[in-house]
Amino acid sequence: MRIGVLALQGDFALHAKALQRCGADAVEVRKPEQLHDVDGLIIPGGESTTLLKLMNEWGFVPALEKFHAAGKPIFGTCAGLIVTARDVTNPPQLSLGLIDVGVERNAYGRQRESFETGGTATLDGRRVPIEMVFIRAPRIRRVGPGVETLAAHGDEPVMARQGSVLVATFHPELTDDPTVHRYFCQMVKGREAPSA
């Protein structure tokens, strides 16, 4: 199983390590044509404005739309969530609209307001503890009818899924907790299985 990590800017190296711990081959993706060689893609944390500029420069937007239309799983964390969301505020900016959520950028404040906490996710019907690190994090302000909330902080969703798209406002790749990456690898594997 080969999973790409969009390596234009951000914490792609830690995502690659987390994938390797789950037994997947991690590939750094810097050009759209590399998407043909991977079964799933992680869009990492970083600066979403920077990511969008670099994506536009190299024609990633149509390539990712095609990737998604082919049913290949995508996992976006933090900035990766912002670029995949349906709509973005604070300020409004273009996004791919691959998952029907509304996201507010930098919604907790600046770095001084970044925080860590423990929480619970519901994955495949089981409740599991997860470690969550929020860094200048966005907040999911709206969840569309087709979207399943997988984890919450207080009463706010922080991890959600719609079909082949998984998103989180926090950074599982900064922890040694493999739960979330393992879940994404299962999504990729589950999709591979029927055609194999």
Added chain:
Amino acid sequence: MEELNGLRLADRKHIGLAEMLKGGVIMDVTNAEQAKIAEDAGAASVMALERVPSDIRRDGGVARMSPVKKIQEIQKAVTIPVMAKARIGHFVEAQILEALGVDYIDESEVLTPADEHFHIDKFAFRIPFVCGARDLGEALRRIGEGAAMIRTKGEAGSGNIVEAVRHMRALVSGVKRLTSLGGEEMMAEAKNLGAPYELVRWVAKAGRLPVPNFSAGGIATPADAALMMQLGAEAVFVGSGIFKSSDPARRAKAIVQATTHFKDPDVLVRVSEDLGEAMVGLETSKMAEKDLLQTRGW
């Protein structure tokens, strides 16, 4: 707080913000207008300072933290993280920057040092610090004080990459050397490096620093940025190189592209076309010791 063999490190969320900046460019800006140009070019963060290093070098005088009003204007103008420089040892400038909600403090040799003996106790703050280093020992001393990111110093405001290369090579080979040592050699090595023993042991085992390592001081072209990335930098700081060039917006964008695609010469060719004039560089080997910024701090 992270614990390594009982050694305290910066908080995971603070080291984490440095992780988010990897593969990116942090650009020096002195006002909101420059900050906007930097953000539009794709900067991952901006660094607020009173004057860019080449102007500090030219005009002399005491270089201090950026005026509060300028920092607030910059914070209003952009959504990317805003860093700001404080003088080495000037913990009250750092307190002001913390109260302003700056995202990262650069305890920087580019400003005139406030304390000749002591750096800031970085654990006393709720926001992270980046510090400069010329070699492994200096990097580990700063990490031991709580720095969440290291940047090799280079020679700020020189437009000459040679010092940045020297410092990055020294750091990388210092780490490599540690990995080849036996357990009985660790204490002597810690003494030679002037670095915390537990940190020396951790680096020897991991083969890397426990915080991200970026490059600064002398980057003036896309090729310079790509060179530092190929030598092992995980992101780059660009100071005078952008706003002292003839076309800052275009050069800023080119350096962003070159930092992402640092291993791809075809991209480097494309982004290096029609850039206009780079800043004028200085021959650092002919500079007097007193004119060097890199020797500030210890």
